[in-house]
Amino acid sequence: MSTFNAVLARNAAGLSTADRQAAHSVAFSHYNNLSAQLPLDRTTGQLVAGGIRQQAEQCFENIRSIVESIYHSMDDVVRITIFLRDIADLATVNAVYATFFPVYVPALTAVAVHDLPLGALLQVEALLSNGEGTIPNAPQAGDLIKLARNTDSAPCSALSTQTVAFSHYNNLTAQLPVNPHTGVLVEGGIEEQAAQCLRNIKAILNSIDVPFDDIVKINLYLTDLADLPAVDAVYSTFFPDSAIARSHAYFPARSVIPAQALPLAARIQIEAVVSHGDGTPPQAVEDRHGIVIRTGRSADVPQDKLATQSVAFSHYNHISALLPVSAHDGKVVAGGIAAQTRQCLEHLQNITQSIEHSLADVVKVNICLTRLADLPLVDAVYRDYFPSATPARRIIGVASLPAGADIQIDAVLANAEGTAPRN
Missing domain, CATH: 3.30.1330.40 (RutC-like)
Structure with missing residues (x-):
């Protein structure tokens, strides 16, 4: 029996997804990372008919389906993040949200963004606790x-x-x-x-x-x-x-x-x-x-004086947002969205390797795009780095990005060894 946590990617049976490059839920240690859910009808795989209320209900129903498929409940949700096309819809979404969390309410983020996949009016993601941990066949810490x-x-x-x-x-x-x-x-x-x-x-x-x-x-x-x-x-x-x-x-x-x-x-x-x-x-x-925060920096990736590239604590590494800029001149790489995507993912790979990890340890990827129509080109490159489509994923459309980039990527990595005290 392994004594180390394992990355556990799972999909809920019968739940449609617009993102073929991501798992519904990726558990590692004591957390489950869920992919952002669009308001897709389970049976048709299309956007549910109706307006913001119907779409909100479908997003939360999809989350509940994933949560229950891995033997958890909505009370295990630690954080909910709501992405809207129109901030004026928030009151309606909140009314729906409250029916799914009638007593306990998680931490919450709500933000309107420029665009969402499939033209959806909203997208909802969840972070879930995982009390049993992910050491194979060995419940952790009760x-x-x-x-x-x-x-x-x-x-x-x-x-x-x-x-x-x-x-x-x-x-x-x-x-x-x-x-x-x-x-x-x-x-x-x-x-x-x-x-x-x-x-x-x-x-x-x-x-x-x-x-x-x-x-x-x-x-x-x-x-x-x-x-x-x-x-x-x-x-x-x-x-x-x-x-x-x-x-x-x-x-x-x-x-x-x-x-x-x-x-x-x-x-x-x-x-x-x-x-x-x-x-x-x-x-x-x-x-x-005595668990310590451990920082990591790669000389092959552009530095930001106000952010650390990788911050590990316990069993997770958190990666700062990565832009498609060269470490040599700080400029956005030439060659369009495919080249920009590859540069972001090369930065991610360099950071993970510099802290003695690999892309197989990535549990969640967050992507900002200035043109969601570019997603097929992004995915063609993405598959070279994540051929098994294991990480959970979130994709949003934004009006602009720093440095005039067309894509930005951040990530969360598993950290099986944890961060034990140092002498």
Whole structure:
């Protein structure tokens, strides 16, 4: 019997999919990563008839089908991410969402994007706990407890939990620039909004006694990429947050994701994934202490002074967003979308190899495209790197990307060896 976690890719019987290059669910250690679900009718494989309510119901029904097919329940969902074509549809989607989570509510992110596959009005993805773990034939650590927690020091919502911890990770609800005392957007411009998002994240972490520098991945949703320099100026005042982090120049892995619109007409929304060294009971004491954050950088991949290429904690590696730019001159590679896709995936392969892993360890891939019509060309290259179509996947259309690129890719990797204490 193996004593190591295994990547476990599964598909729900009878569930149609528009993405032939991805598994419905990819489990590793104590998490299941689900591919984003479109509102496809199970029997026809076509978009369900009707408007936003019918499409939302179908997306969540598809998620429930996947969850139940792997012997879990919707109460095991840790995070839900909703991508919309029109932010005005969010109220209707929220009403549907609430029927699938009538008591417990997971961490939540909602964002409008430029386009979605098949012209769908929305797409929904889920991150699921996996209490049995993925060591073959060997349940891990018993029935782990999910910890859902809120604080009045950050904005509260009946639709989401501020932070949901399971095993060695905390997943935070995406934070808008809302003053928790007034419940409205802060006054001022992008600098004030960025600072408020980060203060809200810090308040949540303070409430659960987790240091700010335990953040391993940040997703920045921006309605205007021209705001990024101003956001970065604020961001660099929050990271690094401690003397130890400053001595190592530690920044979390990061992805900047263009949004068409955000709730409350905000200009920015920030989502965080946080390490949780204490774990969640009933993990044994020896499993809960001394796990370290381990960073990785490849000299063959362009560097970002505000993001670490690979941040590993426990059994996962989080990879920053990768653009199709050359490590030699920082320019987007020539040759169209196929060449750009190959460059992104070469960067991903170089990073994984630099930390002594391979692309077979990838459990989730997230792709942003400026033209969804390019997806067949992207997939033709993608198959060279992922011939078994194992990773879960998410694809969204965006209006533009940094550096004028046409594609951006980030990923989550399995980390079978974990991150044990170092001498």
